[in-house]
Amino acid sequence: MDMTVRPRRLRGNDTIRRMVRETRMDKASLIYPMFVREGSGIREEIPSMEGQYRYSVDCMGFELERLMDAGVKSVMFFGIPDHKDEVGSGAYDENGIVQRALREARKQFPDLYLITDVCMCEYTSHGHCGLLCGHDVDNDSTLELLAKTALSHVEAGADMVAPSDMMDGRVAAIRRMLDQAGHTGTPIMSYAVKYASAFYGPFREAAGSAPAFGDRKSYQMDFHNSREGIREALLDVEEGADIIMVKPALAYLDVIREVRNVVNTPVAAYSVSGEYAMIKAAAKLGYIEEERIIGEMAVGAYRAGADIYLTYFAKEIAKLMEEGRIG
Numbered sequence: 001m002d003m004t005v006r007p008r009r010l011r012g013n014d015t016i017r018r019m020v021r022e023t024r025m026d027k028a029s030l031i032y033p034m035f036v037r038e039g040s041g042i043r044e045e046i047p048s049m050e051g052q053y054r055y056s057v058d059c060m061g062f063e064l065e066r067l068m069d070a071g072v073k074s075v076m077f078f079g080i081p082d083h084k085d086e087v088g089s090g091a092y093d094e095n096g097i098v099q100r101a102l103r104e105a106r107k108q109f110p111d112l113y114l115i116t117d118v119c120m121c122e123y124t125s126h127g128h129c130g131l132l133c134g135h136d137v138d139n140d141s142t143l144e145l146l147a148k149t150a151l152s153h154v155e156a157g158a159d160m161v162a163p164s165d166m167m168d169g170r171v172a173a174i175r176r177m178l179d180q181a182g183h184t185g186t187p188i189m190s191y192a193v194k195y196a197s198a199f200y201g202p203f204r205e206a207a208g209s210a211p212a213f214g215d216r217k218s219y220q221m222d223f224h225n226s227r228e229g230i231r232e233a234l235l236d237v238e239e240g241a242d243i244i245m246v247k248p249a250l251a252y253l254d255v256i257r258e259v260r261n262v263v264n265t266p267v268a269a270y271s272v273s274g275e276y277a278m279i280k281a282a283a284k285l286g287y288i289e290e291e292r293i294i295g296e297m298a299v300g301a302y303r304a305g306a307d308i309y310l311t312y313f314a315k316e317i318a319k320l321m322e323e324g325r326i327g
């Protein structure tokens with residue numbers, strides 16, 4: 001056979017395959033999202049997210065230690081308050097659940113990098129991501145509360161804040177308030193390109209944050225659009241975002257790639273609760289090999305252009321990297 005080019009030459013054994021690998025990953029780029037709740041002595045499994053738990057502040061230390069042992073050095077906290085009201089006051093209460101979790105984690109684990117999700121939906125009685133005006137979320141009056149929330153997180157010990165609400169102008173509002181308070185060095189990771197997605201279903205059960213009426217389509221993006229995602233990303237960079245996130249990850253790899261090509265900040269991809277739940281469910285039925293799927297999906301996100309990967313499988317992925325099965 002007269003054939004000079006044979007791609008298989010570079011696939012002959014594991015050594016050569018690893019030599020020519022195009023995507024290389026590092027545990028340092030993993031972020032683990034974690035649910036903290038009110039109460040004490042609680043570690044309750046989330047029914048739709050087998051293997052994931054809601055922790056009361058006194059019980060989260062053990063899990064944080066296991067994460068750090070696995071090589072995952074960054075977490076993102078989501079708070080589950082006992083009390084909800086119209087204006088989501090628990091979000092910016094200095095003794096709110098996230099604020100207390102931050103102080104405790106900061107004390108116990110000075111080296112752990114603490115990120116917080118900044119949003120109102122877990123704290124509002126109506127479950128929307130901001131203040132209501134009639135049946136819609138009012139953009140501009142929500143900005144002040146988001147900025148207050150971010151500031152209270154930073155003052156409680158957050159290293160980075162991550163607004164996920166999708167209000168226009170929130171990165172600028174948060175940046176301004178943090179700077180005025182002297183926190184000029186605290187980065188903002190913006191959920192800049194966040195789609196209105198059914199993949200968040202299990203999360204909303206986990207956090208009790210499903211909207212009481214309607215949906216989030218008037219603020220989260222329409223999944224038919226990718227140019228609009230670039231617009232959102234560039235806008236947030238202009239407003240001062242330090243990291244741009246695309247969310248979800250699995251069905252949006254094209255968007256990750258396009259955003260990667262136009263922004264000069266790091267890009268994060270969030271593999272969300274529905275992605276986690278699908279893998280868990282299919283693996284339980286014996287239809288897929290869980291570990292291999294987890295690894296393949298993670299590599300896919302990085303190959304698409306993600307620099308940072310947020311995933312409920314952070315510990316498992318760190319292990320796969322450690323064993324040299326991906327990476």
Ligand code: PBG
Nearest residue numbers: 119121164199200203272273274
């Ligand atoms: C808060 C928020 C959500 C998620 C992250 N931050 C839910 C939503 O927008 O409805 C989803 C995370 C996941 O599904 O894993 N707004």
